[in-house]
């Protein structure tokens with residue numbers, strides 16, 4: 001499975017970051033791919049020192065749509081790629097809440113791909129409604145990203161289904177495995193509009209939203225997800241190791 005740690009702004013010292021990188025190294029021998037997404041300045045420290053253990057990869061939490069040059073304060077895709085960053089989270093709901101649009105997300109996805117960075121695109125509805133209009137929200141988020149891409153590039157995108165109502169809570173308030181399974185099937189069906197069915201089956205779908213030691217195994221077993229995007233539970237070294245080990 002692909003296990004992505006979204007450190008958000010929880011981790012704010014290189015000491016804490018080092019402890020987490022070490023924790024990842026300790027559980028990296030298994031079959032899972034471990035990806036750490038630190039805040040950008042910490043990303044710089046690890047990429048520059050080559051301090052990331054084997055089997056552990058780095059992701060940016062976001063980057064700029066600016067190509068480079070006169071763009072004060074922006075972190076570009078070229079810069080990330082040059083530092084050896086292999087993934088980037090794109091369109092996290094906390095970025096969208098600050099005004100990022102579907103179109104900006106789509107532009108970042110295309111930019112990431114053109115620079116050899118694998119995009120992990122967050123999609124998810126703010127809330128559920130009885131008329132299932134939230135499915136339209138998801139379809140639109142997927143369409144805006146995939147439509148402009150070539151068929152080959154469409155197959156290189158990773159999606160993270162992160163229902164906003166489930167983020168930053170507890171395992172008890174997270175999604176249930178059956179419900180997640182339904183969503184994974186729905187999202188996969190939506191891919192089939194943009195890529196051949198064989199490719200649609202292979203696009204990784206992660207789940208994020210209050211994944212904790214108490215629910216990670218049941219979510220993995222009952223839902224057909226390809227991995228997880230984990231926030232608050234990923235920033236304590238002991239809890240992090242428990243999460244990875246729970247997946248076997």
Ligand code: PGA
Nearest residue numbers: 167168209210230231232
């Ligand atoms: P959470 O965050 O695990 O703290 O709910 C997940 C995310 O927002 O990526």
